[in-house]
Amino acid sequence: MKKKVYVKSYGCQMNAYDAERMADVLAPEGFIETDCADEADLIVLNTCHIREKAAEKVYSELGRLRVMKDERAAGGNAPTIVVAGCVAQAEGGEILRRAPAVDLVVGPQSYHNLPGLLAKARRERVVDTEFPVEDKFDHLPAPSRDKIRARGVSAFLTIQEGCDKFCTFCVVPYTRGAEVSRPVAKILVEAERLAQAGVREFTVIGQNVNAWHGEGPDGRAWSFGALLRRLAEVPGIARLRYTTSHPRDMDDELIAAHRDLPALMPYLHLPVQSGSDRILAAMNRRHTGDDYRRIIERTRAARPDIALSSDFIVGFPGETDADFEDTLRLIRETGFASAFSFKYSPRPGTPAAEMADQVPEDVKSARLATLQEALETDRQRFNRATVGRTFDVLVERKGRHAGQMAGKSPWLQAVQFDDDTVAIGDIVSVEITGTGPNSLFGKRAGAAEAADAA
Numbered sequence: 001m002k003k004k005v006y007v008k009s010y011g012c013q014m015n016a017y018d019a020e021r022m023a024d025v026l027a028p029e030g031f032i033e034t035d036c037a038d039e040a041d042l043i044v045l046n047t048c049h050i051r052e053k054a055a056e057k058v059y060s061e062l063g064r065l066r067v068m069k070d071e072r073a074a075g076g077n078a079p080t081i082v083v084a085g086c087v088a089q090a091e092g093g094e095i096l097r098r099a100p101a102v103d104l105v106v107g108p109q110s111y112h113n114l115p116g117l118l119a120k121a122r123r124e125r126v127v128d129t130e131f132p133v134e135d136k137f138d139h140l141p142a143p144s145r146d147k148i149r150a151r152g153v154s155a156f157l158t159i160q161e162g163c164d165k166f167c168t169f170c171v172v173p174y175t176r177g178a179e180v181s182r183p184v185a186k187i188l189v190e191a192e193r194l195a196q197a198g199v200r201e202f203t204v205i206g207q208n209v210n211a212w213h214g215e216g217p218d219g220r221a222w223s224f225g226a227l228l229r230r231l232a233e234v235p236g237i238a239r240l241r242y243t244t245s246h247p248r249d250m251d252d253e254l255i256a257a258h259r260d261l262p263a264l265m266p267y268l269h270l271p272v273q274s275g276s277d278r279i280l281a282a283m284n285r286r287h288t289g290d291d292y293r294r295i296i297e298r299t300r301a302a303r304p305d306i307a308l309s310s311d312f313i314v315g316f317p318g319e320t321d322a323d324f325e326d327t328l329r330l331i332r333e334t335g336f337a338s339a340f341s342f343k344y345s346p347r348p349g350t351p352a353a354e355m356a357d358q359v360p361e362d363v364k365s366a367r368l369a370t371l372q373e374a375l376e377t378d379r380q381r382f383n384r385a386t387v388g389r390t391f392d393v394l395v396e397r398k399g400r401h402a403g404q405m406a407g408k409s410p411w412l413q414a415v416q417f418d419d420d421t422v423a424i425g426d427i428v429s430v431e432i433t434g435t436g437p438n439s440l441f442g443k444r445a446g447a448a449e450a451a452d453a454a
């Protein structure tokens, strides 16, 4: 009988990608995926350590799983429980102490060893948070064509991992290790396999995706822009996106790619964190607010319809009302189509956690509310501006209601539209007729309407 694995992923796209690859590693062991924890023989929590709340969520989930495991143990089918991802890396054996239900703790660089680790975990509780010298990607089996198809027409493609930037608030350099770029040849093998199975869109991912560098087949040094050019040539690929990028790595070649590559979607997620130069310096971001403005200006000159997105942190240690005002000013001046914003969360082992003048929680909350209101107003304005316009939508799935399909606009907006004659993976022209809180609504452009025909 087939065994079932349930993988729950928290945090960023890197984790979402890793979750799929863990399922791929387990498939040859006879595991099929389920989205129901209650029927799983193996439960994997793929965790995130970026903010305290994210990390604590794992322990409340583990508390629930402990009850479930005990109940099922009575029937002789207790599941094996694995903690993977960044909390695993950061806390290691501490997790075994705090959470008695856990059988195995495995870090983000060791999950290619899952089969062996699971065998070991049958005998004793196991922790593996090594940064092995071998490349885990070399040990990951490729997913089957059917599996790629089932995952959809839009796929993540990891090209870079880890981070050497050491922003003073951030755990990623510690949980994910040093910055490593995957070689071009290996990226292309994976890209072509995905495309042959029907993938139409790549979201190229890395903790600092635009810091990627490598050697091209021509023997020359390739930057990220050159890699995007090559990926745009993969047969079947209609759309390229990338995330997450750092302002310091927005070089001329990447900006030129936005000008030259029709497949590169007009959307840029470029975290700025703060608009105050003083705070940016304390964060070790190594750019100013004006540096950021210039990058945006140049990118908009290259691709006038580009939509911008960003990440913001409020309440970093020492942030004054004036610093916060600088952030609001940058938001007003830039006009973001979407954004993520967070209250600063002190993380163990990071320099900012030790800084004096931590900002009180109520001040952080008030600033976050103000900031989010400004960002939400801009987001709604951006979405409303699409009403009456017609553009291409990549069809990703069936829509919410019968007769509807759903997909994405070039600017990463979810679009629901009336028409069920198109196939998933098609790119169709849709006229936008209205907006909801999180989606646009439309109809196939050019499709005859009953009302018109009458």
Ligand code: SAH
Residues within 6 Å of the ligand: 050, 051, 169, 170, 171, 172, 207, 208, 244, 245, 246, 271, 273, 311, 312, 313, 342, 343, 344, 345, 346, 347
């Ligand atoms: N590599 C990406 C971001 C990775 S983390 C980059 O450099 O932009 C994703 C986002 O989480 C960050 O952009 C930041 O806004 C937020 N974040 C990271 N550490 C945080 C902390 N300690 N408290 C609050 N937000 C944090």
Ligand code: SF4
Residues within 6 Å of the ligand: 163, 164, 165, 166, 167, 170, 171, 172, 173, 207, 208, 246
């Ligand atoms: Fe964290 Fe900064 Fe690296 Fe992004 S660039 S992952 S915020 S240390």
Ligand code: F3S
Residues within 6 Å of the ligand: 010, 011, 012, 013, 014, 015, 047, 048, 049, 050, 085, 086, 171, 172, 175, 176
């Ligand atoms: Fe979280 Fe690790 Fe990603 S800390 S944001 S899952 S790199």
